[in-house]
Amino acid sequence: MKELDKGLKLHGFNNLSKTLSFSIYDICYAKTRRHVDEYIAYIDEVYNADRLTQILTDVTEMIGANILNIARQDYDPQGASVTILVSEEPVAAEILNKENGNVEAPGPLGGTKVASSVVGHLDKSHLTVHTYPESHPENGISTFRADIEVSTCGRISPLRALNYLIHSFDSDIVTIDYRVRGFTRDVHGKKHFIDHNINSIQNFMSEDTRRRYRMIDVNVYQENIFHTKMLLKEFDLDNYLFGHGREDYAPEELAGIERSLRKEMQEIFYGRNMPDMG
Incomplete structure (x- = not known):
């Protein structure tokens, strides 16, 4: 028998699956093919397997999981992968009390950048990070995207790692999804399809993040x-x-570059192509 927040007593294991996934975009202007290649090389150097491993290690500690095994690999010519096997128990008491990530309050912050590819397994749960550098030869815009997913089951919550992961990137646009799936039963046999209160992902973000970004729910x-x-x-x-x-x-060239960058950001944010901004 286990117990959820608010004293709810469960019959057996908490079978709810909680998944936090988001895409983070970093945009730049690289005028020549050489500069595009240098940008990709920079991304590959900064976002290597060691950096990824540290990020996942920090995340697993934040959500109250235990690392069992780490495997990592840098690839030639670019990219990296990390796999972390993690168990849920024991979960630190401070993670499960009123400071739990399930409570609508910001989690801890971080400052380390992350990228490339990551997969971490948390004993029926997982963490993944995949990166997608992209550029166009005509307009000079290069867009770096990182897709992140933290999925947990049981009492640990991926929401606790939200602020740390956002602050780990220089992000121009972020799209975030959080969903709870399955159900768990209390000792009386009643199903519970969620075990915490939430009305917006924004409530789990730090104040400085909410000030820096325009947000739509x-x-x-x-x-x-x-x-x-x-x-x-x-x-x-x-x-x-x-x-x-x-x-x-030249000033007129700078004005054109700024229009292109703003157009790129608007199209990614709204998910549709837009006319030139003139």
């Missing part, structure tokens, strides 16, 4: 599905030029 409460889209509010062109600085461009 699309939630289906009766299905325990929650979706949040995030777009960085402030735009500083200096942060998006790779290989050259402002001084290397």
Whole structure:
């Protein structure tokens, strides 16, 4: 017999599956093919298997899991993979009390960047990270996407790792999904399809994150599905030029680059192609 928050007594194991998945986008302008290649090489160097391993190690500690085994590999010419086998028990008491990730309050923050490919198994649960560098030869826009999923069952919650993972990237756009699947029974045989209160993923984010991003929610409460889209509010062109600085461009060229970058960000955020911004 186990016990959930609020004193709910369960019959057997908590069979609810909780999945937090999101895509994180970093956008830059690389004028030449050489600069695009240098950008991809930079991504590959910064986001290697060692960095991925540290991120997953931090995440498993945050959600109260135990690492059993780690396997990692850097690939030639680029990319990396990490697999972590993790068990749920024992779960630290402070993870399960009022500071649990299931409570609508921000979890801990982090500052380490992550990328490439990661798979971590948490004893019927898993963590994954996959990265997708992309560029176009005509407009100079390069977009780096990282897809992340943290799926747990039992009492541990992936929501506790939300802030750390967001702060681990320099993110221009973030799309987040959280869903709870299955059911668990209490000692009286009654089914419970969720074991915590939630009305928005935003409630689990830190205050500085909510200030930095414009956010839109699309939630289906009766299905325990929650979706949040995030777009960085402030735009500083200096942060998006790779290989050259402002001084290397004419004013009219800078204006065109900024329009292209803003268009790229709007299209990703709204999920549709848009007309040129003039």
